[in-house]
Amino acid sequence: GECVRACPKGIIGLISSTTKILHWNQYTECLAPCQQKCPAQIDIRKYVQYIKEGRFKDALLTIKEHNPLPSVCGRVCPEPCALACRRQISDEPVAINYLKRFVADQEYLSGTRYEVPIAADTGKQVAVIGGGPSGLSAAYYLRRLGHAVTIFEKMPKLGGMLRYGIPEYRLPKKILDWEIQGILEMGVQAKTGVEFGESLKLELLKTEGFDAVYVAVGAWDDQRLTIEGHDAEGVISGIKYLERFHTDEEVDKGEYIIVIGGGNTAIDAARTAQRMGAKEVSIVYRRSRNEMPANPAEIIAAEEEGINLRYLYGPQRVVIENGRVAGLEVIKMELGEPDPSGRRRPVPVEGSEQILKCDVIIEAVGQKPNMEFMKNDSHLKSIPLTRWNTIEASEDSLQTDIPYVFTGGDCFTGPALAIDAIAAGRFAARSIHYYLSEGKIPPIEERARDFIPESLLSELQGIKSKTRVHEPVVPLEERLGNFKEVEGTIAEEDALYESSRCLNCGIYCYNKDIVEDENILPVLQSEGDALAS
Ligand SMILES: Cc1cc2nc3c(=O)[nH]c(=O)nc-3n(C[C@H](O)[C@H](O)[C@H](O)COP(=O)(O)OP(=O)(O)OC[C@H]3O[C@@H](n4cnc5c(N)ncnc54)[C@H](O)[C@@H]3O)c2cc1C
Ligand code: SF4
Ligand code: SF4
Numbered sequence: 001g002e003c004v005r006a007c008p009k010g011i012i013g014l015i016s017s018t019t020k021i022l023h024w025n026q027y028t029e030c031l032a033p034c035q036q037k038c039p040a041q042i043d044i045r046k047y048v049q050y051i052k053e054g055r056f057k058d059a060l061l062t063i064k065e066h067n068p069l070p071s072v073c074g075r076v077c078p079e080p081c082a083l084a085c086r087r088q089i090s091d092e093p094v095a096i097n098y099l100k101r102f103v104a105d106q107e108y109l110s111g112t113r114y115e116v117p118i119a120a121d122t123g124k125q126v127a128v129i130g131g132g133p134s135g136l137s138a139a140y141y142l143r144r145l146g147h148a149v150t151i152f153e154k155m156p157k158l159g160g161m162l163r164y165g166i167p168e169y170r171l172p173k174k175i176l177d178w179e180i181q182g183i184l185e186m187g188v189q190a191k192t193g194v195e196f197g198e199s200l201k202l203e204l205l206k207t208e209g210f211d212a213v214y215v216a217v218g219a220w221d222d223q224r225l226t227i228e229g230h231d232a233e234g235v236i237s238g239i240k241y242l243e244r245f246h247t248d249e250e251v252d253k254g255e256y257i258i259v260i261g262g263g264n265t266a267i268d269a270a271r272t273a274q275r276m277g278a279k280e281v282s283i284v285y286r287r288s289r290n291e292m293p294a295n296p297a298e299i300i301a302a303e304e305e306g307i308n309l310r311y312l313y314g315p316q317r318v319v320i321e322n323g324r325v326a327g328l329e330v331i332k333m334e335l336g337e338p339d340p341s342g343r344r345r346p347v348p349v350e351g352s353e354q355i356l357k358c359d360v361i362i363e364a365v366g367q368k369p370n371m372e373f374m375k376n377d378s379h380l381k382s383i384p385l386t387r388w389n390t391i392e393a394s395e396d397s398l399q400t401d402i403p404y405v406f407t408g409g410d411c412f413t414g415p416a417l418a419i420d421a422i423a424a425g426r427f428a429a430r431s432i433h434y435y436l437s438e439g440k441i442p443p444i445e446e447r448a449r450d451f452i453p454e455s456l457l458s459e460l461q462g463i464k465s466k467t468r469v470h471e472p473v474v475p476l477e478e479r480l481g482n483f484k485e486v487e488g489t490i491a492e493e494d495a496l497y498e499s500s501r502c503l504n505c506g507i508y509c510y511n512k513d514i515v516e517d518e519n520i521l522p523v524l525q526s527e528g529d530a531l532a533s
Helices: 004-005 017-022 033-037 046-051 057-066 070-076 078-082 096-110 131-143 174-183 201-205 240-247 264-275 297-305 419-440 492-499 520-532
Strands: 125-127 146-154 188-194 212-215 235-237 257-259 280-285 306-310 315-323 324-338 344-347 354-357 360-363 403-407
Touching: 017 057, 017 131, 017 235, 033 078, 046 057, 046 096, 046 131, 046 492, 057 070, 057 096, 057 280, 070 096, 070 174, 070 419, 078 492, 096 492, 125 131, 131 146, 131 174, 131 212, 131 419, 240 264, 257 264, 264 280, 264 297, 264 360, 280 315, 297 306, 324 360, 360 403, 403 419
Parallel strands: 125 146, 125 212, 146 188, 212 403, 235 360, 257 280, 257 360, 280 306
Antiparallel strands: 315 324, 324 344, 324 354
16 A cells, blocks of 8 residues: 555555556655656666665566666667756765666676566457557566557568667667567567558457557657758758668768757757768757757767857858758857747848758758547548647647547657657556446555655755766767767666665655665766766
8 A cells, every 4th residue: 555655765565566657746745856757657766776786687577567668768869867866955865776776687698588577368358559668668567467459560570769769879770679679578479570551550450359459659750941942952850861781772971960959859961960970070050058958968979079059049041052052041049038848049140141061961850749540530531630730639638539549658648758758658547447447447545746845855864975886888989970879887886886875765755774885986977087088
């Protein structure tokens, strides 16, 4: 019951795996600030305490109650949870994601999967449309809840944007494949190369005996600029550019590359172009660095790798010579009043136009879902779309106007983070489970959506400062010309040390008695200094 969930020390362990999967944060619970901020609601303090005790397997199984892709997220999650970590009041947030990656990689390196409990078969069948992180997460939790699941994916392989968007140097395919294989080994079926809306329609799924459908098709359509010359040879979309590295399509390499945009796609395209041997790679972004939506760590890495970041420049027109791109005319911008998104609106400075030389332009100015398949399906077309071309569904259940059809991930929210899509997959699994077993979806009482105000402390007493660990990184001179993974996994001794920085927070309380290990601290501090120099 409530005491099991609330116990900050995790002493009482009677709660069933099914109950944990179906559970969502409530205002009435004793939640550490970090757990309130992780979209998947991972019990961070619990897994970090397990690491502190050397119980790495228990730590990983705790994470998997909320996230079936811990090695992936350990590499790509921008760690929104750390923004709320109470430790930063004293010095720096706990390296929550390095710790996650450490325990997940322990399992990967051992080559043996830890078994997770799977409920008895329910006799119900669920179709998942789209094998990205949201579809994979829904499939994983539905399977753990005892349902039979089949994923239908239009691309040749599962993984969605994790495979076809995020480059190898950030997320090696062998890591993604390992985690996907683990989901399939639980009995999840996958049919790839099947496009929903073409050969496969909703009616057919019903005829084949599927009781519910989860639509998680992502946001794969690039927003395109409408400037003069935007359709010239040599202008390519960011998603297409990245996707071509995983298909047989030829990639337009170029020597002088300009990437337009400020999100993850723009940075990934630029860092990829740099690795492909371009002479000069620039990013043109119309606002300042502070407004850039890309992960801050990626922006820093791009700067370190020599990418020329041109802030406050707006694209005006593509310069064309002999039928293909020869330059980009840009205009200087300054920041004006905030727009509806809260970011300051860029305003052009008259007479400041200039031409930047280039032979390839990569447009990465945003994505939106492609919903053509909905319009082609006589049943699905009754589900309304929003003005952002996302699917309309209930925020409280992810159920659409067709009661047995649910949706989540980027095609519901618009482009977001992998962990948002993963969280939506588990939330949809909860709704589908109740829909199939009880015929209705109970609301979550006191569902925690914002911070519990009492959990936001402004000072900590009795905590000695302790340096945060640094992850190992490949030196700059070894990064270019290859796609070797840049960031590494921390060592066991660093994981043990870092976990000891966690204050094991409750809602108002925290552990003031964390043991100081005077022997390990100076060693790590000098390593940190060496890395920083
Ligand atoms: C370049 C890039 C870099 C990113 N970097 C990060 C990062 O560092 N950190 C982070 O947290 N997030 C990052 N993201 C965002 C993250 O990848 C997405 O938010 C996440 O993948 C969304 O998951 P999803 O399952 O909703 O959709 P997707 O991952 O897009 O998966 C949707 C799946 O549905 C399939 N599909 C589409 N239509 C059909 C159909 N009709 N029939 C069958 N299958 C279909 C697609 O082929 C795809 O496999 C990045 C995104 C991009 C593009
Ligand atoms: S998945 Fe992301 S937000 Fe959640 S605990 Fe891990 S790093 Fe934090
Ligand atoms: S100190 Fe530990 S429990 Fe507290 S917020 Fe940070 S990671 Fe979470």
